[in-house]
Amino acid sequence: MTGLLLLTLRELRAKKIVLGLFVVATLVWVLLASALQLDVVDGSLAGARLFGQEAEFGGVVDPETGEVVGEPEVPFGAETVLEGLVFAAEAFVAGAAYWVGILLALFATGGLIASLLERGQVDLLLSKPLSRAQVLGGRLLGVGAMMLALLVYLLGAVWLVMTLKTGVWNPRFLLAIGVVFAMFAVVYGVVALVSVWTESAALGFIATLALLFTSLVLAIPNLALQVKAPWRQLIQGLHAVVPQFPGVGVRIVPQLATGQPVATWVPLLTSLAFGLALYAAAFALFRRKDF
């Protein structure tokens, strides 16, 4: 299985996928590091500039003097403005990694399962003393390892930059790595199953997008109440089964990034259960398939 994992990483490198995502991740934290200039005095934020412009933190502007008066607003329940700034930046990056990064990674890696199954290549792999589970598992592990490494790099670098620049310690932000990775894995399960079934990367990607779109629609508040039976029951059933991509992105990732308590882990847990079912089906199908 190690051989398949290494082959997958090598293939990602050869297709410049890893390089591209690494460049994007690097740009994010380098931009953050260079654009955000903070003046911290005795642990308090004396001033901040973003892209050279002074940053404001709320309060009331006196119309006669033009100066900000009153207490600045502190976002995300932070104790200080500086802490709030750190939370805001980290929440932004975690959100971008979740909403955009997962899609980018899907686009970049979606073809790898189908390429594994190409005639001539799969013949050589299956003729080795490996079980079918090892063959597919090695490929999936390679994709997962790449994604996890990139997330650790991106979010780890952002956390390091913000911690060193501000002295604000927010280790819970790093938990977002696990959540973003978990949701990527769940969504990639769709790619895996559809690709094993149809041997088509395009169909795998289309099915994944369809699932994400469905989860967005299901996240509309009170959607079930706005329709009649049997659609109501259908929506309620789907809501219980389909991964709650928006739910995790709105109710868990920002909370972790800003050090706040997570009210409910249910969206993540139900999504993980769905993902496990997808992988179980993919492995079962691959084991029984004739090539």
Add this chain to the structure above:
Amino acid sequence: MPAIETRGLAKTYAGALGKNPVHALRPLDLTVEEGAIFGLLGPNGAGKTTLVKLLLGLAHPTEGEGALFGRSIREPEARRVVGFLPENHRFPAFLTARETLHLYARLAGVPDAERTSRADALLARVRLTDAADRRVRTFSKGMMQRLGLAQALMARPRLVFLDEPTDGVDPVGRREIRDLMLELRAEGTTLFLNSHLLSEIERVCTRVAILDRGRLVREGTVEALTATERLWRLRSTPVPDALLAGLDGAITAEPGPEDPSGLARYRLAVPDRPALNALLDRLRAAGVEVEAVEPMRQSLEDLFVEVVRAEGEPTL
């Protein structure tokens, strides 16, 4: 212990909506002894590739069992002693030849310490040393085929499946591959060869099986399969018709274009050498001048076409 043994091994592909199933391979009993070079023949759709796929675990049998050196084909471990060169194999284009061998050797369980020396030796054996560090995407068809052979041999397999090994290879390359097969056989490796080039099969294989429409129709050594009754080809001046008629079919004219030299060709059917000489004496006594006499053998191609046509399979 046989290298390959099957008992009632069969494969049926379900048709759409469960109708019109395709019997790709009917229940097959086959034994390939260790050390043989076994050739598998058959027209397109005969079940040759299906059989290879079942033996290698690429497809699942519908019924029956198979074993490689006593180990069930359903177990991945059965393939630890197997090498495989598929038709139209595809190596990752971004790997070099050396990296390709290392990868598939790792997958086959070859220890780290052995891989480098083994790869170097095989690259030399298939004449790819100079291209060892070139990316596979730059390889010609012939080079790819030779790399495929090297890949199949990395784990020092006891049994090698070769599917059209000389496909796309020039005559010199084909000769080298044939020689390599004979070397492997001398080393005790069993070869299972699937090829449309009957002349290749005839030259290297010790045993041959012919499949047609999923069934085994002939099996045996090349000599046994191609042996004919004692037939001889005679080239001589024309034999008088009266004499031809009086010999009760022992001599028949061979069809074919006229010989510009005016000589005729005949087929002699006699039970043994004394009878042959007696017949020749009668012909010479009648004034027939003999140019040449040689024994006839049926080629493997002749046998193949004869068998397939007898089974009712169209040849075009």
